[in-house]
Amino acid sequence: MSAGQVTPEPPFLAACRRRPVPHTPVWIMRQAGRYLPEYMAVRQKVDFLTLTKTPDLAAEVTLQPIRRFGMDAAILFSDIMTPLEGMGVDLDFDPGPVIRNPVRSAGHVDGLRVGDPEESVPFVMETIRILRRELPASAPLIGFAGAPFTTYCYTVQGSGSKTFIEAKAFLYAEPEAAARLLDKIAETTSRYLSAQADAGAQALMIFDSWAGLLSPRDYRRFALPAVQRIIAELRSHRLPLIYFPNQGSTLMASAREAGADVIGVDWRLPLSEARSVLGPDLAVQGNLDPAALFAPRDELARQVDRVLAEVGGAPGHIFNLGHGIERTTDPAAVAFLVDRVHEQTAR
Ligand code: 1CP
DSSP states (O other), X not given: OOTTOOOOOOHHHHHHTTOOOSSOOBOOTXXXXXXXXXHHHHHTTSOHHXXXXXXXXXXXXXXXXXXXXXXXXXXXXXXXXXXXXXXXXXXXXXXXXXXXXXXXXXXXXXXXXXXXXXXXXXXXXXXXXXXXXXXXXXXXXXXXXXXXHHHHHHHHHSSOOSSOHHHHHHHXXXXXXXXXXXXXXXXXXXXXXXXXXXXXXXXXXXXXXTGGGSOHHHIIIIIHHHHHHHHHHHGGGOOOEEEEETTOGGGHHHHGGGOOSEEEOOTTSOHHHHHHHHOTTSEEEEEEOGGGGGSOHHHHHHHHHHHHHHHTTOSOEEEEESSOOOTTOOHHHHHHHHHHHHHHHOO
């Protein structure tokens, strides 16, 4: 490329690296999904598991919110449980993950394999290659995985839960077997994210949706080391790495040590407070309450502006919700949100 024709870095990637941006980039956790009629039209034809395993369809639903709203990043359509099948875990969805034979013993842990992504989930890498051809340069592609502790929760509990009591009981009753399971999941996840990077993902995000079930002490014992290990192994790819410890208000000082470039913050903690704990060397992503999308437009605008004011124009902010979008959200509210962030931050 000759001088003067250098393509500007997309705002999302610039913000991950705490560089100046023409506007604050925005995307939404779970931006592809059941609140979109065009997603439901695809889901009428195929079940969720088939959708994740059919690259053309997975790429199509990834593109849907980009086309409709013009977000600043796309996220691969898949699920945090997808790589677990390669470990020998028997996975189904109804609508959340269901494991018929949850892992509850040391013997079961030792019988699991470390998954090889090229062998067990090649459709994910094929989806990424299709998306890199079809996405506009303004919407970089985020690859993702669950954090080992969160994936462990579903693997031991066998389904979603408010408390994941079986999963927590196994930590305390069989700490060594639990540690071996977390290790195998971490190794599988590291290889899985590395394969996504090789296939063309431009940033990687690790979802620790259930980190907030742990006390800071247990978080440091059971959850953080596995995340640190994955992040250290992914560094050679030179991509921005995002870590989201959901319900992590009491865990921020520890999450800072994960080694990520960006920390996702849920809506319970003001971004100004998160930044004062995380320090100036980390970017933040978040953190509008997903319920704000149900408010009248003037209240939604006030809440968007409040999130922006907490950052105060400092570099290194990616606007997002504080957790996934609710299924009954009106898509028109999402359009309003994306436009509002762009208008309020245009520089
Ligand atoms: O029936 C359907 O259409 C399935 C609903 C659905 C969808 C759209 C599930 C089942 N997974 C997904 C896609 C998905 N899951 C994406 C890609 C879409 C996007 O973001 O645009 C991502 C990033 C995920 C990640 C995911 N899955 C997380 C982490 C994020 C979070 O929200 O905390 C978790 C915890 C899951 C588990 C899961 N998968 C599906 C459901 C309904 C759940 C939650 C289960 C529970 O209640 O615990």
